Amino acid sequence: MKNEILERYNRVCICGGGSLGHVVSAVLSTKGCMVSLLTTKPDKWSKTLEVTDFNMNKYTAHFDCISANPKDVISKCDIVLVCLPGFAIESTLKQIQPYITTQAVGSIVCSSGFFLYAHDIFPKQQKLYGFQRVPYIARTEEYGKSAHILGDKNKLFITTENIIDNDFIDFWQFVFNKPIERLGSYLQATLTNSNPLLHPSRLYSLWHDWHEGIYYNQCPRFYSDWDDYTSQLYIACDNELHLLTNKYNVELPTVLEYYESYDASSLTRKLRSIESFKNLNAPMICTEKGYVPDFNNRYFTEDIPFGMQHIQNLARKENILTPTIDKILQWGYKVLNKN
Numbered sequence: 001m002k003n004e005i006l007e008r009y010n011r012v013c014i015c016g017g018g019s020l021g022h023v024v025s026a027v028l029s030t031k032g033c034m035v036s037l038l039t040t041k042p043d044k045w046s047k048t049l050e051v052t053d054f055n056m057n058k059y060t061a062h063f064d065c066i067s068a069n070p071k072d073v074i075s076k077c078d079i080v081l082v083c084l085p086g087f088a089i090e091s092t093l094k095q096i097q098p099y100i101t102t103q104a105v106g107s108i109v110c111s112s113g114f115f116l117y118a119h120d121i122f123p124k125q126q127k128l129y130g131f132q133r134v135p136y137i138a139r140t141e142e143y144g145k146s147a148h149i150l151g152d153k154n155k156l157f158i159t160t161e162n163i164i165d166n167d168f169i170d171f172w173q174f175v176f177n178k179p180i181e182r183l184g185s186y187l188q189a190t191l192t193n194s195n196p197l198l199h200p201s202r203l204y205s206l207w208h209d210w211h212e213g214i215y216y217n218q219c220p221r222f223y224s225d226w227d228d229y230t231s232q233l234y235i236a237c238d239n240e241l242h243l244l245t246n247k248y249n250v251e252l253p254t255v256l257e258y259y260e261s262y263d264a265s266s267l268t269r270k271l272r273s274i275e276s277f278k279n280l281n282a283p284m285i286c287t288e289k290g291y292v293p294d295f296n297n298r299y300f301t302e303d304i305p306f307g308m309q310h311i312q313n314l315a316r317k318e319n320i321l322t323p324t325i326d327k328i329l330q331w332g333y334k335v336l337n338k339n
Contacts, residue, residue: 086112086306151276196307215290
């Protein structure tokens, strides 16, 4: 079965050179796939990439081709996997669209609007897929050369469109070495209560009173110092999201169900206890005067305008009120200097 799967889905093109692009490339290559990379910085990449996971297992990527030109890499692949921040997804899909023929095009996570963009860019018969949540918590060590897997999921969920064969699911189960369940609708992957709600809730909790001229003596841990106020915000945002998912008849566990909690305090304890989260700092910059929030961090630049914003847009179309989400977005755009 392994050889049959690899024979059918052996050539994979990764779009994007972020942390997930690093680690997924190495995992695919270690499993025997031919991996190509589409990146805006091809000169920064080594032909060989080393990745270590939290159990000190090592994965090595040997790239077949690394290029900034989609013509060089897309035509050679069976599968395209987008590993990009939200702001780069739409432009990249438009860039690769002329070179897509029979390839399946998907995203490592869909809460940044992958399916919303793909439905506008590709024809209706295009093979699409996307994961509900990322398979790994990843960090780049040396760009283009090495990275770490800090944590992973026990199970993954995927949405597919115009892909009916089970071999495709079997391929990703083989690659990630964990069960994968097929979801019924792209909205189940798009409307998630993970990063688009979790990160902005924490950012607002930490810095909603911040203004220019305020400096902090230390940088808090993003999860280890999580508090009940943040949990209350997160739960309130999740309740508003579920008004939308209920409208669309989309099944989605609440954050309390997902984290096996029953109230704000138990959710706080749970998030503080997750081992792979413990050493993650809040996004801050150290200056001569002290620490300030890093508004260029992806928690700001992706999860606010390309995560939470999609949820608010769809809610407004359905005349659903989202006061907590509105409050966080209004603050987020203020600190990002956006309208």
